[in-house]
Amino acid sequence: MVLLFTFIFLFDSLAWADLHTHTFVLESTNVTRLCNTYNIITVNGQLPGPTLHVRNGDTLHVTVYNRAKHNATIHWHGVRQIRTGWADGPGYIRQCPIQPGEEFTYTFTIIGQEVTLWWHAHVSWLRATVHGAMVILPKDGSSYPFTQPYAEIPIVLGEWWNSDPVEVEEEAKLSGGLPNVSDAFTINGQPGDLYNCLSSGTDFSFDSGKTYLLRIVNAADNNHLFLKIASHNLTVVAVDASYTKPYRTDILILSSGQTTDVLLIANQAQAKYYMAAKEYTTIPEGNFDNTTTTVILSYVGSNASATPICPELPIYNDTATVTTFTRSLRSLASEEHPVNVPQSISDSSIITVGLGLRPCEIGGNCSGPNNTRLAASMNNVSFVLPDIAILQAYYFGINGIFTTDFPSNPPVVYNYTGDVPKTLWAPISGRKVKVIDYNATVQVVFQGTNIFQADDHPMHIHGYDFYIVGDGFGNYDNEKDPGSFNLVDPPQRNTVRVPVNGWAAIRFKADNPGAWFVHCHFDDHVTWGLDTVFIVKNGPGALESLIPPPPDLPKC
Structure with a gap:
């Protein structure tokens, strides 16, 4: 009876949706950052891990093979998991962890969500290196409720430690004190060239006059992050897979776990521009990672040897800027995307x-x-x-x-x-x-x-x-x-x-x-x-x- 009920539920889901099958292998991987080589846990050898592409209404089967030395789970951050809570992922809350050498298949359907979410490990601090973006397109025949972009670019913000983040957590637990702060922030896995050791990350190339959709994820373990692109304004069109009224700004703030989708119009001079991110914190200076991660946005036709233009980021504790940004966001509240706020509370x-x-x-x-x-x-x-x-x-x-x-x-x-x-x-x-x-x-x-x-x-x-x-x-x-x-x-x-x-x-x-x-x-x-x-x-x-x-x- 249990198997029949489960089959009927899945059949009902799959009857109107595409099925996406993925394999995630958690494994030890050697990567080079900040001029040294480290052994970290990744998914399929990638940092960030694979970007998943689906449509609203699609079903995913993701089989996770744990070939790492730590217990692990995967959480599909922000996915509603309607009645499929067993696939949600947090260790010792929804499931026991996948032990080394074991495997588990997550099965769930995206229902009523579009634009950008993400996935990450949910045991210990493993998500520092085990995470990736989830691109959710509208259903077939549907379109975005904003200007259709020329191209879409996932931007995953993260943190980097020159040591095993799981060991950083364990040391802090044993001592009862503050953990070591990270050694760098990253954009799509790379610190950027403002650190002492240059990164080898891939920069972005933009065509003049084109509109781009940037799908931004804050995957950092312990930080809110400011993000800014030199000389450019951004238009926020969605947050956490929910559409918003267009909000034009030159600065973003993403708390840990949040996603923000923005339109960028390449309407500046043919040159190179830094995208930069740094921490927002109310902790006194000196007790946090006060570094800045960057990636270069190069216009097609710009001088290859040109020095990138750098944005002026807010001071680390600029709460006024954070408050202005947060309070400026509004749901789209349209006929197609209604707002259903409970008016009375039980x-x-x-x-x-x-x-x-x-x-x-x-x-x-x-x-x-x-x-x-x-x-x-x-x-x-x-x-x-x-x-x-x-x-x-x-x-x-x-x-x-x-x-x-x-x-x-x-x-x-x-x-x-x-x-x-x-x-x-x-x-x-x-x-x-x-x-x-x-x-x-x-x-x-x-x-x-x-x-x-x-x-x-x-x-x-x-x-x-x-x-x-x-x-x-x-x-x-x-x-x-x-x-x-x-x-x-x-x-x-x-x-x-x-x-x-x-x-x-x-x-x-x-x-x-x-x-x-x-x-x-x-x-x-x-x-x-x-x-x-x-x-x-x-x-x-x-x-x-x-x-x-x-x-x-x-x-x-």
Whole structure:
């Protein structure tokens, strides 16, 4: 019966969609960066990994062979995974990892999403080198709701360490302190020629007068990134696979995990221009990667020996520029691409997100302030990964893996963005999840905190797109702030940046059953426990329920 049901579901999907079959081999690969050769984990020997090309409505079968030394999974970032949560990928949440020497096939369908998403590893910090873009074209016979480009170019921003990122994470976990910052940022896997060692990356060639669609992904593990092209304006037309009203700007900000699609018109003089990216952070200078990655845009006919024109990027902590960009984005809100913002709410939460400190173990030597260990939490709960996947425990009724008492409001009310008493700095450890009824209309306010150190957090919810209806600085006011919410054409995303010492409010309809990971997309914050799980119950009908697990689901 299970196999028959699964077959009927897949047949129904494939009857109106193309099927794409891919093979991913995770393997050790020698690559040269910053004048040295390193052994890293890649997919099919590529950095970034393969770009997947599909159409809205297509189904993918991706078989992953783990030939690496680490456990691994692949997450299809931003893909809704309607009823196919087993294919979502985060380790110990949706599945147990694919162990070295093992394999697993991910099967899922792209439903109602277009333009750009991406994929990445979702165990430890493996995504630093295991990631790639996903190009989603409109359905056959359809076109973009913007000027058709002459050409399309994936731009994958990343981070580079001169050591194994998994070992960087492990060292930080053992010490309880901050991890080493990256040694470089990258564009399509290359640092660029502003570093001491020149890269050998491929530059881009543009024809004068042509329009190009740049599909930009921020795959960096722990950073928001500014991006700018010298002398050129860009027009934002989509974010996180959702169309936007055209927004013209000369600067982009992408939080970790976000995608942004822009049109570039090659309307400048025949010359060479740098595309450049650098970190945006509110952390004091000196404690972050303050380098700039570049790639050269060369107009056809330009002087081959010409020096590229360099853009002026914002200062590293230019929050005003970030805020202006974020608040300028609007959903397209057209007849073909309607906006369905929940106007009334049946499930409301306020969730604090932030960093904290724990006492060091007895006899331990921790590198946090005053011999403490760094921690992170949501509503004062620092999440601890289980030994068996949450979804498996939920689906098969395995007790003792998690509890369903994640608080919908902060357990203690205090001045979240003020001078927080040290008695509130240490979170509790737990594996608490939030249960949501099927078809509930959900509002979540993520409230940043100033515990130990204020930071802004890119919060990602698996299995859902959501509308960002409002944001602000300071403490969220439940009486006053909803009056300024945009319920007409707010941007729809899968990852929202919570401002430093501020808040962000999102809304969505809980129409996708399963156990969905909710977490900060900074890998170091996830390591410290800034995550939880939303379990959305099955609906009343057979087509409103999670399908059974595939027979080759990895075992713990």
